[in-house]
Amino acid sequence: MQINLSELFAADGMVREYDVPVEMEVFSCWEGEFPLVKKEPVHLMVTHTGNRCLEVTGEIRLYLLVPCDRCLTSVEVPFVLPVEKELDGNQDAAEESDEAYFYSGYYLDVDKLVNGELIVNLPMKVLCSPDCKGICKRCGKNLNEGPCACDDRSPDPRMAAIRDIFNNFKEV
Ligand SMILES: [Zn+2]
Ligand SMILES: [Zn+2]
Structure with missing residues (x-):
């Protein structure tokens, strides 16, 4: 105006x-x-x-x-x-x-x-929180919501279970 x-x-x-x-x-x-x-x-x-x-x-x-x-x-x-x-x-x-x-x-x-x-x-950098974990560079998952499937260290079966629960939850 x-x-x-x-x-x-x-x-x-x-x-x-x-x-x-x-x-x-x-x-x-x-x-x-x-x-x-x-x-x-x-x-x-x-x-x-x-x-x-x-x-x-x-x-x-x-x-x-x-x-x-x-x-x-x-x-x-x-x-x-x-x-x-x-x-x-x-x-x-x-x-x-x-x-x-x-x-x-x-x-x-x-x-x-x-x-x-x-x-x-305009600020050079905006973060959702100071300890934002970012997104996985391989699969693009938001790591603040939990770990993704492409951890290249030896996979932990307990983590895989949690991941499945999370993935199912997301599909609902
Ligand atoms: Zn963030
Ligand atoms: Zn990933």
Whole structure:
């Protein structure tokens, strides 16, 4: 969703607060696609600090569904991202600027802002738990749910029995 800042640019010292819903359902980047499972409206405070410059502060709060780096189970990852931006109304819109990706022609695009903040804050690694056992590289079984059949050490018949119970259980 976009907010129109033309009124703010016109009035020196003016302050406005906004709660802007995030329309984005899925965050896409080169690492993949991550659904936004919970999101709060983005709270923004915009202040005209003088000379056609705006200060934008606020907070983004949402949850992304990100697969565990080891076992691929989906993990709800909370994000609380502070927003601190400056917009210079004197700059030519065509001019290259850091802010250009979420702002143009007096409109601030909140979804683009959220997208940009997620790109720089996406964690390199997400784990479902610190001691996640991951998946077997041979059969692909999630080893957090129990051992798989391709243990290449001497097979333990007791483990095989448990495995059968587990496999039967999974087929139900
Ligand atoms: Zn995991
Ligand atoms: Zn295996």
